[in-house]
Amino acid sequence: MKHALIAQAEQVLRRNDRGTYTVPTHGLYPFQWNWDSVLSALGFAHFDEARAWTEIDTLFAHQWEDGMVPHIIFHERDEGYFPGPDVWSTGRAVPTSGITQPPVAGFAVRRMVDNAKDKDLATQRARALLPRIHAWHRWFFNSRDPEASGLVAIIHPWESGRDNSIDWDAALARVPTEGVEPFTRRDIQHANPAHRPTHAQYERYIWLVQTFRSLGWDNTKLHDASPFRVVDPGFNAILIRSCADLAELAEQLGEPEIAKQSRDFATRGIAALEKLWSDAHGQYLCLDRSTGELIDSPSIGGLLAAFAAVPTERAAAIARRIDKLGDAAKFLVPSHDPSAPEFDDLRYWRGPVWLIVNYMIADGLSTAGQHATVERIIADSLALIHESGFAEYYSPITAEPCGGAHFTWTAAMVLEFLA
């Protein structure tokens, strides 16, 4: 059984392999996506370490001069996705988008080094990636934390990776739609529109892209110019975890300055996360930087915070909260609390289960000693695969597979869970 599942997961990765990068799935997402790619490398590492390193190298070959690593690299033309390179117009030789995504690379590279069979290859590739990943982390704190709060803001819902989360509803409602150029969505030609964001959300996504474009994608301006500035605990936990892991790696590789700076970022970040804790919800919440208020939205962003080394009592509270969500959801972890009125078990990041988030939460809670919750998360993740295959996401109530099929990072996470 286990062997068959491993073989199927490898097949999904191979099917989406374009040689030096992987697409999330054929049709719906025909380019290289940032965090998909890095998490997929963890899957490749189980059967082809060299290919895994290439995946991350390809992504970082398209890092911007200021340190940002873009969220999409448009390696080849493909009219099947909107918005394509012409809408972004970032002026790169190989076109890229102009925003970023959750920085999982520091975490992934350390893990790949720790688990490497080919230690020489791992050391050589990690040594080359180290300053690049560090430059990306520095970019975050320079460009997305201008007041040195210790936490960074996202300026577009697409940066969070949780595109249409209920967390963004109020902040996105303040984004205007005047002047949005007419567009045709492609996503709803590949996937069920009832599983995707709404047209009203897309209009605001595009308004933000056009606005950033009109500012020449100048990251010294974008943060303050964006009407959408949200501090997401999940996103920050990923950044903090990657900084902490990069510090360990830098230590091992004899780079004390990178180690020190990375450790400082992580320590300040963990301390600052405290401001996002809600006793009432028993989890972290997002902060709207435009209003200075916490966002009253019990989503998975606040649970994903367990991926960083948060205080033990916070991790324990998150585990209790997840156990409780398990009363309403047959499959953990729903991306939003099923008892909230906005919860939608099929619509993308407003309720469905995502294996990558399950993986990161399980990893963090495992370090925190919350083994019973971790076991249930992993068992539910594998049950979803057995019932519904390697989907993009799943209903936490019925296991219905949603979005794209043969999904790369879902398969990569299965390889990690079964290892």
Ligand code: 2M8
């Ligand atoms: C989804 O986002 C893209 C935009 O970046 C889209 O819907 O067009 C999100 O689930 C995101 O987290 C993911 O990286 C991307 C590719 O799988 O799809």
